[in-house]
Amino acid sequence: MTPALEVRALVMEYASRRGRFRAVDGVDFSVQPGEAIGIVGESGSGKSTLGAAIGRLPIPGVRRVAGDILIDGRAIFDLEEPTLRALRQSELGFVFQDPIRWLDPTMKVGRQVAGVLEQPSDRGTVEQLLESVGLPDAEHVAGRYPHELSGGMAQRAAIGMAIARRPKIIVADEPTAALDASIKGQILDLLVSRCAAFRTVLLLLSHDLSAIRRCTQRVLVMYGGRIVESGETATVLSKPKHPYTSALLRSAVGREAPGGRVEPIPGAPTAFSARQEACAFAPRCAFAVERCRSSRPEPRRFRDRDVTCHRADEAEALDLEGTHHGRRNDEP
Amino acid sequence: MAAAMMSLEAVTKIYAGGPPWSRMQVVAVKSIDLAVAEGETLALVGESGSGKTTLGRLCLGLIEPSRGRVLLEGQSFASLRGRLRGRLSAVLQHPQSSLDPRRRVGASVIEPLRIGGQTSRRDAERRGAEMLARVGLDPSFAERYPHELSGGQRQRVAIARALVTTPRFILFDEAVSALDVSVQAQVLNLIKTLQQEIRFAALFITHDLAAARYVASRVAVMFRGEIVDLVPARELYGTATHDYTRQLQRASGLEESAVAPGAQGETQP
Numbered sequence: 001m002t003p004a005l006e007v008r009a010l011v012m013e014y015a016s017r018r019g020r021f022r023a024v025d026g027v028d029f030s031v032q033p034g035e036a037i038g039i040v041g042e043s044g045s046g047k048s049t050l051g052a053a054i055g056r057l058p059i060p061g062v063r064r065v066a067g068d069i070l071i072d073g074r075a076i077f078d079l080e081e082p083t084l085r086a087l088r089q090s091e092l093g094f095v096f097q098d099p100i101r102w103l104d105p106t107m108k109v110g111r112q113v114a115g116v117l118e119q120p121s122d123r124g125t126v127e128q129l130l131e132s133v134g135l136p137d138a139e140h141v142a143g144r145y146p147h148e149l150s151g152g153m154a155q156r157a158a159i160g161m162a163i164a165r166r167p168k169i170i171v172a173d174e175p176t177a178a179l180d181a182s183i184k185g186q187i188l189d190l191l192v193s194r195c196a197a198f199r200t201v202l203l204l205l206s207h208d209l210s211a212i213r214r215c216t217q218r219v220l221v222m223y224g225g226r227i228v229e230s231g232e233t234a235t236v237l238s239k240p241k242h243p244y245t246s247a248l249l250r251s252a253v254g255r256e257a258p259g260g261r262v263e264p265i266p267g268a269p270t271a272f273s274a275r276q277e278a279c280a281f282a283p284r285c286a287f288a289v290e291r292c293r294s295s296r297p298e299p300r301r302f303r304d305r306d307v308t309c310h311r312a313d314e315a316e317a318l319d320l321e322g323t324h325h326g327r328r329n330d331e332p
Numbered sequence: 333m334a335a336a337m338m339s340l341e342a343v344t345k346i347y348a349g350g351p352p353w354s355r356m357q358v359v360a361v362k363s364i365d366l367a368v369a370e371g372e373t374l375a376l377v378g379e380s381g382s383g384k385t386t387l388g389r390l391c392l393g394l395i396e397p398s399r400g401r402v403l404l405e406g407q408s409f410a411s412l413r414g415r416l417r418g419r420l421s422a423v424l425q426h427p428q429s430s431l432d433p434r435r436r437v438g439a440s441v442i443e444p445l446r447i448g449g450q451t452s453r454r455d456a457e458r459r460g461a462e463m464l465a466r467v468g469l470d471p472s473f474a475e476r477y478p479h480e481l482s483g484g485q486r487q488r489v490a491i492a493r494a495l496v497t498t499p500r501f502i503l504f505d506e507a508v509s510a511l512d513v514s515v516q517a518q519v520l521n522l523i524k525t526l527q528q529e530i531r532f533a534a535l536f537i538t539h540d541l542a543a544a545r546y547v548a549s550r551v552a553v554m555f556r557g558e559i560v561d562l563v564p565a566r567e568l569y570g571t572a573t574h575d576y577t578r579q580l581q582r583a584s585g586l587e588e589s590a591v592a593p594g595a596q597g598e599t600q601p
Binding site for chain 2: 042043150151180181182183184185207208209210211213214247248251252253254256257258259261262263264265268
């Protein structure tokens with residue numbers, strides 16, 4: 001089966017006043033139709049650059065240095081502008097963090113929705129689509145401007161627009177970061193169910209581990225522009241093998257024991273100007289040894305996952321969990 | 333039990349709603365009684381529009397209650413008047429907009445002291461440097477501008493600024509919501525440590541139940557202007573008894589129903 005999405009040795013750079021930096025430093029993965037994949041990482045891990053690259057969305061200063069992205073077997077960097085536009089319209093959908101800012105402020109929601117539909121459509125289809133994303137009072141919503149909607153409603157409308165043409169892939173970049181905790185779950189469930197209905201790939205980019213757990217079967221953990229660990233979500237997030245994954249899990253509130261402390265990851269991520277010839281996480285890693293600082297780790301395949309770490313085969317012996325990592329499930 | 337530092341007695345806040353000629357009223361906060369003890373963090377959770385921020389503003393004396401009283405150390409705000417300054421302070425969600433972009437960090441941190449007018453420039457500067465060290469920032473940060481800082485560093489500066497006058501009460505309004513997971517942990521731990529040292533009373537407003545139960549000793553759940561549940565934070569590590577609180581737990585991924593698909597039902601034969 002042709003993968004719905006294939007990313008091959010992708011390298012992306014961005015230019016800033018202080019020079020060029022690598023946002024994505026050699027990323028490989030492929031996704032089958034209908035899969036729900038999470039990409040997790042902190043700000044600066046490269047996940048948003050990667051997400052935007054999938055639609056070749058222009059970000060000022062960002063360019064591809066090497067590698068390819070294939071959608072349904074077609075290399076998108078070779079496409080002419082009109083073909084690319086057609087591909088974005090029919091095969092791709094994007095959902096971003098702040099729907100109210102992302103929607104056109106000068107146009108009523110109904111008109112914007114009609115704009116993405118295949119047929120120059122009548123009001124009925126627009127309302128049907130809005131109803132399908134859980135906006136029962138579709139007629140009312142269609143007649144509003146984005147700023148007149150709540151964040152949750154606007155995000156529902158944005159999801160409706162992203163899914164309208166039954167695309168192959170939906171890229172959702174922190175779709176719930178700007179929303180209230182009480183409606184986050186509903187929005188995530190909506191995304192998952194709409195994607196499942198059309199066998200659309202869901203690529204969920206987030207630093208919210210509970211969202212990734214809730215929505216995805218497979219997870220890619222990114223750090224310093226590379227995938228450091230990937231595998232089944234439940235496995236990777238319950239028994240991490242990469243020190244970064246483990247540190248990230250231990251720093252998140254929500255899984256600590258009552259009265260326990262979360263441990264922030266020491267230091268801060270650094271930006272790199274060229275291909276890294278060492279492990280990007282080494283400066284912050286509690287388990288780093290000489291070889292981590294002097295040679296670039298390559299992804300290694302294990303039974304249930306891939307890990308990009310020099311010490312991956314010692315992972316079990318390393319006590320990644322830390323001694324006082326109390327997870328609720330382990331409570332007596 | 334320590335005495336109440338900040339207390340609200342039957343506080344109600346009513347805003348006029350709709351167009352100016354209408355007599356529509358919105359009850360944002362509905363006769364709330366609440367007390368925060370010295371050295372205590374009380375978390376206030378609830379969705380947008382539940383009245384959390386209004387309650388926070390009442391505690392700072394930025395708005396006056398329509399009914400009821402707000403007291404600091406047993407004295408009503410009305411009687412304290414000008415003496416409130418320096419005793420109350422706040423840390424807000426977006427430090428990039430709460431710090432003056434044209435002012436160096438060092439100057440921003442000591443501004444509250446300078447406004448108070450009782451501290452000499454030299455003492456203020458010494459105190460500012462001390463506060464920066466307290467929040468884990470190198471003295472060289474004093475010379476930088478906010479845009480040169482990361483989100484977590486800016487929030488540290490905001491905390492240093494809030495603490496510089498040794499306030500008795502601090503409001504944290506969504507203070508960690510905009511931060512990355514790991515940075516969130518740094519700031520939450522910083523707040524916990526500083527509180528043990530300085531013993532201020534704090535109201536921690538958030539929509540994130542996980543952060544609330546981590547940082548606070550008690551959690552108040554607000555819904556449509558009322559406090560519907562008030563529980564020790566420890567209890568939120570199990571399943572809450574109140575319906576709405578449980579709903580929030582589920583939404584924050586704190587209940588087991590949030591485990592990945594496929595993992596459910598495995599305990600059942």
